[in-house]
Amino acid sequence: MRQDEIWDVEAAQSYDTPGTGMFAPEVLEPTVDRLAELADGGRALEFAIGTGRVAVPLTQRGVPVTGIEMSQPMIDLLRTKADDATIPVVVGDMATAGAPGTFQLVYLVYNTISNLLTQAEQVACFRNAARHLAAGGRFAIELWVPEVRKLPPGQQAVVWQSEADYIGLDTYDVLRQQVVSHHFWFDDGRQARVFRSPHRYIWPAELDLMAQLAGFELESRQADWHGTEFTAESRSHVSVYRLPHCGSSAGAAGRW
Incomplete structure (x- = not known):
């Protein structure tokens, strides 16, 4: 089954759970706080923006957000919360679609990179993020550790x-x-x-290699959006990758 068939009208309508689950304040607020920090006053691009769970509150924090999303039903639900002038959205695949302009932050939350079902597509996603970023820009990924x-x-x-x-x-x-x-x-x-x-699950070390192939360096890795230390027992991680600034070259992935 294709991803655009999975995320149909029924899935979109059941996706939002205000106040609970992914939308619980204790889940959402640390996510938005950290992403606002990583945007560092610049524009942000969300791959697979969905119904705007993160983009809407991040925009309300003063961070201009653009999205890429392949599911029209998800976009339709987002449009009940924010118009195209407030949160522009490009319809397309996050591994290949382009959004106009340059960004300080690209982000992918809640395991969404695993919706790309081949390693080649996941590498292409990293390269697509790099194409959209200014020098020194960051790519943030939230992902579970395979169990x-x-x-x-x-x-x-x-x-x-x-x-x-x-x-x-x-x-x-x-x-x-x-x-x-x-x-x-x-x-x-x-x-x-x-x-x-x-889904295609990804080990953290494999994710780091994908980042290197796209020219990124690992800047940080924590177990969650609160900044909890990442250990061998962590069930998830938030990994932040960064493009080199102008005049520097990408080296090996940063320290764990």
Whole structure:
């Protein structure tokens, strides 16, 4: 299934959960605070801007935001919150689409780079970010750490959340570095609502190599938007890559 087929009208309408989940203040506010800091007074470009979960509050913080998004239903929902003059959006694939102008920050949040299902597409995404950035500009990525260590021999699935009305599980294809996330919602009846999305998982070291191929250096890596130290037990990371300033050359990835 293609990504534009997954993120259809139904998915867009169920995406926003004001005040809870991804939209909970304790999740969203540190994200916006850190991105505003990284933008450093300049313009920001969000790859896969979606319904504007991050872009709308970031714009309200005074950071001009432009978006790239392939799902028209997601853009339509964003337009109920901000018009095109406030948050311009280019319809297209984040690995290849271009937005006008130059930016100080490009960002990709909530594991979205994994929606690109091949290594080549993910490398192209880094290169696309680099094309949009001014010298010294940053590319920020929020991504989960693959939980393959939880898979005993012969097992292909991991349940990562289980509640009375919800089960979330991932099925892995470790040969192809692919994972499908399955979300099941239950009510009091006998039926369940299911949403599935395919991903290509990326190890932090592989992500750093992709960055080097696009001319970036690793500037920082924390476990979350609060700045928690990244360790071997961290389940996610926020990695910030930076292009060299004019007159300098890109070297190896920065220290962990």
